[in-house]
Amino acid sequence: MKWSELSENWCPVARTLSVVGDRWTLLILRDAYLGKSKFEEFAESSGMTRHILAERLKRLVEEGVLERRLYSSAPKRYDYVLTEKGEELRPALKIMKDWGKKHMPVRREAKA
């Protein structure tokens, strides 16, 4: 089965994952919850390539998770802010944050 067919799945978890269940998307949301909104902010913070970032942002806007907003008219600049729909995933990220803190300690290679 292709990933793209998941949005029609009978299971609500699968349908959710069809939006946020790929590599990177939840990292964009993390940054959004931290107050970031600009393309360059997401790019730098998450470390993903601009290519992928542009695609994911477009998708999140299409799905109504983020809203593309004109924040400067000359020159024209857009940023991305959470919708109510997007806000409602925040608790899931909180759980992942706590889980990561508890179960995924940073293994730093013995360094001077």
Next chain:
Amino acid sequence: MKWSELSENWCPVARTLSVVGDRWTLLILRDAYLGKSKFEEFAESSGMTRHILAERLKRLVEEGVLERRLYSSAPKRYDYVLTEKGEELRPALKIMKDWGKKHMPVRREAKA
């Protein structure tokens, strides 16, 4: 940045996603929370290819989210059960389930 470098990230969310943040892995956990444990059960329920499933299961075992358990010795058969670490992600899936129900209705194409 490559996805594989995420496990060393300063951010606990990113480290969590380095384990469960790819396509399919959370769908395996969904099935595990529903009581499934066998390879064929995961394969059929999630619709992912056996190839990918095998790789994801191996990774989840390595990370201590699932445990590979011998459930039949002749012929040798293994299944996969949640560890306590794995159980602790259940609330996140619950949120995604509710979010999917609320925000991702199944669009069925006008059908007779």
Next chain:
DNA sequence: CTCCCTGCGTTTTGTTTTGGAACTTATGAC
């Protein structure tokens, strides 16, 4: 005016991952 800078993407070029389907191995049933 000309040149450089910022911010938001798009294009290009290889590499990696994925999807689909067939194959393997071990054992029990008929």
Next chain:
DNA sequence: GTCATAAGTTCCAAAACAAAACGCAGGGAG
């Protein structure tokens, strides 16, 4: 022997991805 079951593994083409360069629209400096 032949078929069926369960848990993977292997192969190849197709899709996704990473990295870096390019495009474009306004400023601002000189």
